[in-house]
Structure formats: structure tokens, C-alpha cells
Amino acid sequence: MTYSKLNLPRIPDAIAHQLETRILEGSLKPGDRLPAERELAIELGVSRPSLREAIKKLVSRELLVSRHGGGTYVTDRLEASFVDPWQQLIDQHPFLQDDVLEFRYLLEASAAELAAQRATDADLERLEQAYVRLDAAYLGDDRSAQVAADVAFHLTVAESAHNALFGHLVASVLRLLHEHVRRSLREMAVSPDTGRHLMAQHQAIRDAIVARRPDAARLAAQTHINYVRQRLSDAALSGERQQRSLRHLS
Numbered sequence: 311m312t313y314s315k316l317n318l319p320r321i322p323d324a325i326a327h328q329l330e331t332r333i334l335e336g337s338l339k340p341g342d343r344l345p346a347e348r349e350l351a352i353e354l355g356v357s358r359p360s361l362r363e364a365i366k367k368l369v370s371r372e373l374l375v376s377r378h379g380g381g382t383y384v385t386d387r388l389e390a391s392f393v394d395p396w397q398q399l400i401d402q403h404p405f406l407q408d409d410v411l412e413f414r415y416l417l418e419a420s421a422a423e424l425a426a427q428r429a430t431d432a433d434l435e436r437l438e439q440a441y442v443r444l445d446a447a448y449l450g451d452d453r454s455a456q457v458a459a460d461v462a463f464h465l466t467v468a469e470s471a472h473n474a475l476f477g478h479l480v481a482s483v484l485r486l487l488h489e490h491v492r493r494s495l496r497e498m499a500v501s502p503d504t505g506r507h508l509m510a511q512h513q514a515i516r517d518a519i520v521a522r523r524p525d526a527a528r529l530a531a532q533t534h535i536n537y538v539r540q541r542l543s544d545a546a547l548s549g550e551r552q553q554r555s556l557r558h559l560s
Contacts, residue, residue, distance in 0.1 A: 325356055325364035333373060333384055334474045340386035344374070407542070415535040417480065418464060422527040424471035426519045433470040434520055440466040441516045448505040463512060467531075470519065504541070511537060 319327070332338040344350060344365070351358045365382055368374040376382045400406045429437070440463040447459040468480035511534040518527035 321356060321360045322363035322367065325354060325361055326367050328354065329364065329368060330373065334478070336469050336477050338384050340384050342384045344382045344384075346381075408539070411535060411539050411542070415532060415539075417476070418467065418535065419528045419531040421468040421471045421473075421476050421480070422515055422519060422531040423524040424473060424476065425467050426522055426524040426527040428472040429470040429519055430472075433466075437463075437466050437470060437516055437519060441512060444512055445509060448509050467515065467519065507537065508534075 329338070329344075338344075345353065347358055347361060351361045354361065365374060365376070369376050369382070372385055374382050375385045400410065425433070425437075440459070444456075444459040444463045447455045450456075465480055469477045471477065511530065514530035515527060515534065518524075518530050
């Protein structure tokens with residue numbers, strides 16, 4: 311009797327696959343530095359030459375970036391290649407802002423729904439921490455802190471969905487989302503009353519996820535985006551009226 315030869319993976323390929331998995335799961339994020347070679351080799355239970363070969367393979371595929379004398383990092387290439395052209399287009403064509411809101415409506419509603427089904431205890435702890443930071447930011451007047459905390463909250467929800475594409479898609483447009491939230495908060499002129507409404511909406515998202523209520527989580531996310539959409543529309547209309555008044559005076 312003849313037996314077919316087993317196709318066992320080469321050790322460097324298996325290491326590369328393990329590192330890819332960590333990147334996909336989000337435990338290694340764009341910009342993260344890999345542990346020192348000796349430390350990582352011990353953690354994975356492999357030899358340093360095999361680890362070096364695996365890292366070299368991922369560098370050639372532009373998933374990792376090696377900096378001379380500065381370690382090896384997870385690339386942000388996927389994020390930058392998507393965001394850069396869109397950022398410029400949105401800057402030049404403000405009407406695209408509504409398309410961004412429509413995208414957020416679809417993406418974040420689904421992410422919240424999945425998070426309510428799949429979030430782990432660790433995810434829920436991170437979500438609570440993100441919510442607390444957001445609440446503290448809205449109690450202050452630092453607009454940059456509000457934007458950063460808002461984006462971090464929504465990213466945490468997306469990561470809690472445990473869908474590789476959801477997590478990485480939100481991460482890849484993080485800079486775009488950051489700019490959109492910054493503009494949204496600026497143009498909405500966040501008053502204490504608006505801040506209370508926004509926090510109530512974020513609380514509803516958090517509570518639905520914690521309570522494992524997918525439909526409620528989806529609805530809460532949709533309600534939040536619709537509120538932002540309406541406030542921006544009101545701000546744009548008010549701006550047009552002011553411009554019209556100024557033209558009458560000139």
C-alpha cells in the first residue's frame with residue numbers, strides 16, 4: 311500500500327500565518343511594534359531564524375514594516391491607501407459628507423448588532439472604559455478630546471463585533487471618520503444640551519450591547535446617526551440663512 315505524503319506547513323509559514331491571524335483579530339494593530347525577536351520567539355516556541363524568515367515574508371507583503379535599528383511594526387498601508395484620496399475628495403466636495411453619514415449608518419448599525427451577539431467580557435470592559443472616557447470628554451470643553459473619545463467608542467463597538475472585515479474596515483477609515491466626527495461636532499456647535507443628547511445615544515448603544523439585545527443595539531446606532539444627520543442639516547440651513555442675510559446687507 312502506498313501513502314500520500316503529508317503536506318505539513320513549513321515552520322516560517324506557520325509563524326507568518328499566526329502573525330497574520332493576530333493582525334486580522336486586531337490584537338496587533340496598525341502602528342504596533344512587534345515584541346523583541348527573542349521574546350516573540352520564546353512566546354511562539356520557535357527558533358529565531360524561523361521567526362526572522364516569517365517576518366521577512368510579511369515585510370515583503372507589506373503587512374509589516376522593518377525600521378533600521380527601530381524594530382518591526384504593523385503597517386498602516388491598508389488604512390492610508392483607502393483614506394487619503396477620500397479625505398481630499400470630501401475636503402473639496404462637502405456634499406459627500408452625507409454619503410459618509412449614510413456609510414456610518416449602515417456600518418455602525420450592523421457592527422452594534424453583531425457586538426450585542428458576540429462581545430466577550432473583555433470587550434464589554436473595554437466598551438465601558440471607552441464610554442467613561444467619552445462621558446468625561448463631553449463634561450469638558452476640549453473639542454479634540456471629544457472627537458478622539460467619540461471615535462474610540464465607535465471603534466471599540468466595531469472591534470466587539472468580531473468580524474475581521476468590520477474591525478479592519480472601521481480601522482482603515484479611522485482617519486476619515488476622525489475628520490468627519492471633528493467636522494460634525496464643530497458644525498453642530500455642541501452645547502450642553504446637545505452633549506446630553508449625544509451621551510444618551512451612546513449610552514443606549516452601550517446598554518443594548520451589554521444586555522445582549524441585537525435589535526436594540528442596531529436601532530440605537532441608527533438613532534444616533536440620524537440625530538447627527540439632522541443636526542448637521544439644521545446647521546447647514548442656518549449657515550445658508552446667515553449667508554443670505556449678509557448678501558442683503560452688502
